[in-house]
Amino acid sequence: MSEPLLSVRDLKVTFTRQGAEPFHAVDGVSFDVRPGQTVGLVGESGCGKSVTSLAIMGLLPRRGNSVSGQVMFEGTDLLGLSDKQMRERRGRDLGMIFQDPLSSLNPVVSIGVQVAEVVQRHRQVSKSVAMEEARAMLDKVGIPDPRRRLREYPHQLSGGMRQRALIAMALACRPRLLIADEPTTALDVTIQAQILALLKDLVSESDTALVMITHDLGVVAGMCDDVNVLYGGRLVERNMRHDLFAAPAHPYTNGLLGSIPRLDSARGEPLDPIPGSVSDNLPWAESCAFAPRCPSAAPDCLASSPELVPHGGGGTDGEGALRCFHPVVPAEVAR
Amino acid sequence: MSSDTLLSVTGLKVHFPIKRGVVFDKTIGHVYAVDGVDLEIRRGETYGLVGESGCGKSTLGRAILRLEEITDGSVVFDGEDLAPLRGEALRRRRQDLQMVFQDPLSSLDPRQSVQSLLVEGMKAHGLTADKEATRARLRELMAAVGLPEAALSKYPHEFSGGQRQRIGIARALSVNPSLIVADEPVSALDVSVQAQVINLLESLQESLGLTFLVIAHDLAVVRHISDRVGVMYLGGLVEEADADSLYATPLHPYTRALMSAVPIPDPVVEDTREQILLTGDLPSPAAPPSGCRFHTRCPWKQAERCDTERPELRVVEIDGVPASHRVACHYAEQIASGKLQPHQVEPELVVPLEAEVPVDLGP
Numbered sequence: 301m302s303e304p305l306l307s308v309r310d311l312k313v314t315f316t317r318q319g320a321e322p323f324h325a326v327d328g329v330s331f332d333v334r335p336g337q338t339v340g341l342v343g344e345s346g347c348g349k350s351v352t353s354l355a356i357m358g359l360l361p362r363r364g365n366s367v368s369g370q371v372m373f374e375g376t377d378l379l380g381l382s383d384k385q386m387r388e389r390r391g392r393d394l395g396m397i398f399q400d401p402l403s404s405l406n407p408v409v410s411i412g413v414q415v416a417e418v419v420q421r422h423r424q425v426s427k428s429v430a431m432e433e434a435r436a437m438l439d440k441v442g443i444p445d446p447r448r449r450l451r452e453y454p455h456q457l458s459g460g461m462r463q464r465a466l467i468a469m470a471l472a473c474r475p476r477l478l479i480a481d482e483p484t485t486a487l488d489v490t491i492q493a494q495i496l497a498l499l500k501d502l503v504s505e506s507d508t509a510l511v512m513i514t515h516d517l518g519v520v521a522g523m524c525d526d527v528n529v530l531y532g533g534r535l536v537e538r539n540m541r542h543d544l545f546a547a548p549a550h551p552y553t554n555g556l557l558g559s560i561p562r563l564d565s566a567r568g569e570p571l572d573p574i575p576g577s578v579s580d581n582l583p584w585a586e587s588c589a590f591a592p593r594c595p596s597a598a599p600d601c602l603a604s605s606p607e608l609v610p611h612g613g614g615g616t617d618g619e620g621a622l623r624c625f626h627p628v629v630p631a632e633v634a635r
Numbered sequence: 636m637s638s639d640t641l642l643s644v645t646g647l648k649v650h651f652p653i654k655r656g657v658v659f660d661k662t663i664g665h666v667y668a669v670d671g672v673d674l675e676i677r678r679g680e681t682y683g684l685v686g687e688s689g690c691g692k693s694t695l696g697r698a699i700l701r702l703e704e705i706t707d708g709s710v711v712f713d714g715e716d717l718a719p720l721r722g723e724a725l726r727r728r729r730q731d732l733q734m735v736f737q738d739p740l741s742s743l744d745p746r747q748s749v750q751s752l753l754v755e756g757m758k759a760h761g762l763t764a765d766k767e768a769t770r771a772r773l774r775e776l777m778a779a780v781g782l783p784e785a786a787l788s789k790y791p792h793e794f795s796g797g798q799r800q801r802i803g804i805a806r807a808l809s810v811n812p813s814l815i816v817a818d819e820p821v822s823a824l825d826v827s828v829q830a831q832v833i834n835l836l837e838s839l840q841e842s843l844g845l846t847f848l849v850i851a852h853d854l855a856v857v858r859h860i861s862d863r864v865g866v867m868y869l870g871g872l873v874e875e876a877d878a879d880s881l882y883a884t885p886l887h888p889y890t891r892a893l894m895s896a897v898p899i900p901d902p903v904v905e906d907t908r909e910q911i912l913l914t915g916d917l918p919s920p921a922a923p924p925s926g927c928r929f930h931t932r933c934p935w936k937q938a939e940r941c942d943t944e945r946p947e948l949r950v951v952e953i954d955g956v957p958a959s960h961r962v963a964c965h966y967a968e969q970i971a972s973g974k975l976q977p978h979q980v981e982p983e984l985v986v987p988l989e990a991e992v993p994v995d996l997g998p
């Protein structure tokens with residue numbers, strides 16, 4: 301088994317606003333990613349997925365938050381680097397793809413110049429060589445007629461093509477680690493299928509490590525080797541893809557699976573939703589945050605906070621983990 | 636039209652003019668948002684309309700409620716053509732047709748309490764004459780959508796997304812409609828909350844005998860809640876079938892591609908299923924392709940007919956496919972039998988609609 305390329309340890313991000321209670325958006329998250337591996341971060345809105353990725357990339361706002369823990373990338377703690385050092389890392393070793401490509405592309409600069417600039421920022425090549433490389437990148441990500449597209453502006457591309465252009469930019473610097481935050485959430489499913497196939501090919505071809513952030517367990521099922529399930533800023537379950545879906549151990553994971561209408565399951569059965577919403581959460585510090593919504597909740601869940609403990613054989617590194625006093629038993633597994 | 640048909644749409648077209656010029660007075664083309672749709676919805680059923688962004692689902696739903704100007708065709712509701720209705724006659728008819736939006740409260744006055752939001756709609760249709768009855772009705776509505784009575788005195792911003800959707804549903808129910816058009820009612824919600832709202836819609840339909848037109852881009856959601864499903868592509872229906880038949884034997888190449896693209900939360904299925912990956916993007920509805928609108932992306936496209944003749948929605952003779960299952964493809968039989976095989980498609984360039992309108996790119 302290869303060494304992890306990225307090791308996140310006990311990452312905490314706390315937002316502090318004057319007059320308001322400090323808010324722990326990410327509350328002690330740890331996970332590893334190896335070259336050529338795809339690791340998923342899943343959970344519902346507000347569970348801390350984007351904040352985790354922004355903290356890794358050093359892209360959180362300068363003020364109003366504190367970050368602690370470790371983000372080890374090949375032996376260097378990224379949290380200890382200066383802004384300038386992080387900027388260099390970001391275009392060289394670390395790439396990021398966001399949900400909304402339009403907001404991450406410059407509207408007044410042509411696609412070709414934007415991709416070529418990334419190439420030039422990291423390698424000493426002439427403008428024409430960089431432009432030729434940009435054309436090759438657009439071609440690689442499946443943009444038709446790439447030579448013509450080089451001269452066009454973001455608004456002239458469809459949503460799917462913009463996302464491809466953004467992937468081309470992220471890949472132009474040949475990153476070793478790519479973080480994709482809901483890269484297909486804004487796209488139609490047929491376009492999503494194209495983009496996911498593209499990402500899969502890229503990972504297997506280039507040994508890139510991919511952190512895939514999504515709320516869609518269907519996407520996870522098809523893409524990720526290891527899956528980390530987040531709830532209220534904490535990791536509640538980690539396992540290998542097949543084990544997680546076959547035997548979800550955390551009531552939240554199980555509840556998510558019971559909530560999703562499946563295209564391939566029998567119709568006519570009502571869904572089995574998780575009651576309530578995240579606004580019902582309890583504080584993690586003294587309880588299980590999920591208790592008000594949990595079908596297995598017992599008095600101990602309200603009185604103390606469950607720790608993350610090793611669980612099952614899961615995780616490529618044998619580090620499956622679970623945060624729950626009363627794990628789901630086989631008879632309770634959704635479907 | 637049989638007597639159990641509640642809504643019958645025939646030859647419906649909604650075209651939006653594209654204006655250009657200093658004072659935007661010159662029409663230089665049209666967006667063919669809905670371009671010849673026929674569909675019937677029976678009393679008490681849920682009809683699901685599915686398709687990708689921009690295919691005209693919302694426009695179709697809004698046109699049925701006469702919230703869009705109808706370019707051509709008829710919308711017959713309970714025996715009456717709505718298309719020519721105007722003014723007071725239309726306003727009165729609207730009581731029977733209500734709409735639920737993706738975020739029903741975003742467009743409403745944030746300073747109005749839930750109670751006053753609900754009463755407002757009921758008042759417009761003269762349903763608030765008796766104070767005691769109104770109060771009882773409000774309590775009943777809250778119970779029906781699973782909210783505590785105390786919610787009546789709260790304001791929109793005090794609710795979570797799922798609760799807001801429940802209020803939107805209560806508002807639609809408040810005037811006793813017979814048809815509810817729900818446009819993406821769950822797409823803004825987290826999956827756990829989405830499941831709650833789907834269950835609510837299903838139980839309301841059963842207890843109140845409502846008829847639903849549910850519009851959504853998520854095929855798994857649509858299949859789950861619908862009795863029948865219509866698949867839309869670029870302004871037209873390409874396939875219509877009972878939800879089970881559509882899933883068991885999708886006939887249109889677009890439906891097959893759409894179905895194979897929906898991720899399924901099961902790694903065993905994901906690892907083994909075959910995907911039909913479409914190339915390229917949805918063409919612009921301002922310049923729809925000739926003939927079959929799907930021919931620019933269709934992996935089964937044939938040299939004859941596909942790019943010259945627009946296929947009609949028709950019944951096919953294929954074993955195991957009922958007559959209620961209709962498809963708009965010239966070659967549906969040969970594709971289903973495997974006689975025709977898919978081939979590679981070169982993606983075509985598509986210029987998004989926004990890009991055709993010049994934007995100010997600044998200095």
Ligand SMILES: Nc1ncnc2c1ncn2[C@@H]1O[C@H](COP(=O)(O)OP(=O)(O)OP(=O)(O)O)[C@@H](O)[C@H]1O
Nearest residue numbers: 315325343344345346347348349350351352361515
């Ligand atoms: N700059 C900020 N200041 C204060 N709170 C923030 C800030 N950014 C995020 N948060 C809060 O941190 C929590 C986690 O947010 P995050 O964006 O990581 O969620 P997410 O899991 O990515 O959700 P989504 O699926 O909606 O994108 C949320 O409650 C959010 O409101």
Ligand SMILES: Nc1ncnc2c1ncn2[C@@H]1O[C@H](COP(=O)(O)OP(=O)(O)OP(=O)(O)O)[C@@H](O)[C@H]1O
Nearest residue numbers: 651666668687688689690691692693694695852920
């Ligand atoms: N008022 C309008 N004027 C001009 N064009 C319009 C108008 N309303 C909608 N359109 C266009 O008509 C087409 C169909 O739009 P519609 O909103 O019906 O699609 P949809 O299927 O509901 O898509 P989505 O899934 O994104 O909601 C789109 O190209 C849209 O841009």
Ligand code: SF4
Nearest residue numbers: 588591594601624625
């Ligand atoms: S610790 Fe208790 S409340 Fe929390 S998920 Fe486990 S059983 Fe449920």
Ligand code: SF4
Nearest residue numbers: 927930933941964965
């Ligand atoms: S009519 Fe032709 S192009 Fe259209 S779906 Fe059928 S085979 Fe494809």
Ligand SMILES: [Mg+2]
Nearest residue numbers: 349350351481
């Ligand atoms: Mg996010």
Ligand SMILES: [Mg+2]
Nearest residue numbers: 692693694818
């Ligand atoms: Mg719409």
